[in-house]
Amino acid sequence: MTRKTSTTHKPTATISRRHWLPLKRRIQRGEVSWLSGEGMIILSTGNFPIGAEVSVNIRTNDHEIKRLPAAIVRAEPAGSHTRYSLRFHKDRLASADKGLTVRLLNYLAHQYQS
Numbered sequence: 446m447t448r449k450t451s452t453t454h455k456p457t458a459t460i461s462r463r464h465w466l467p468l469k470r471r472i473q474r475g476e477v478s479w480l481s482g483e484g485m486i487i488l489s490t491g492n493f494p495i496g497a498e499v500s501v502n503i504r505t506n507d508h509e510i511k512r513l514p515a516a517i518v519r520a521e522p523a524g525s526h527t528r529y530s531l532r533f534h535k536d537r538l539a540s541a542d543k544g545l546t547v548r549l550l551n552y553l554a555h556q557y558q559s
Contacts, residue, residue: 456480456557458487459502460515460529475526477503480558482551484515484532491527493517501531503553510549514538 456477464470475489485501493499497517503510514537519530538546 456503456505456553458485458504460487460489460491460493460531461500461502462493463498463500475529477557478528480554482533482547482554484518484530487529487531488523488526489529490525491529493520493527493529495520499531501533503550505553505556508549508553510546510553513546513550 457474458477459472459474462469462471471491471493473489473491473493475487475491477485477487479486480503485503495517499515499517501510501513501515503513514534515531516534517529518532519528521528533550535543535547535550
């Protein structure tokens with residue numbers, strides 16, 4: 446019998462748009478519909494342009510990854526929401542946090558896909 450942990454629940458995410466002009470900064474929350482070590486798809490009500498540089502916080506019941514740099518590579522309507530595809534920029538992580546963050550991201554991606 447396989448025991449399911451709370452990390453198998455759908456993760457949620459917060460996207461924060463980084464921009465030098467404060468009026469263009471935005472924060473949106475959404476539900477993660479796909480997650481891998483390279484990127485994710487999130488369903489949100491936000492209005493982010495393709496190419497926007499963002500920071501992502503990914504949260505499950507047991508774990509949280511904060512300030513993961515990413516870029517929006519695709520945005521498409523999904524009913525009253527928008528489905529965003531993001532590509533992570535793990536090379537932009539601080540070297541002190543990089544190893545742990547990448548391991549946790551891969552762990553969450555594996556748990557989510559199982």
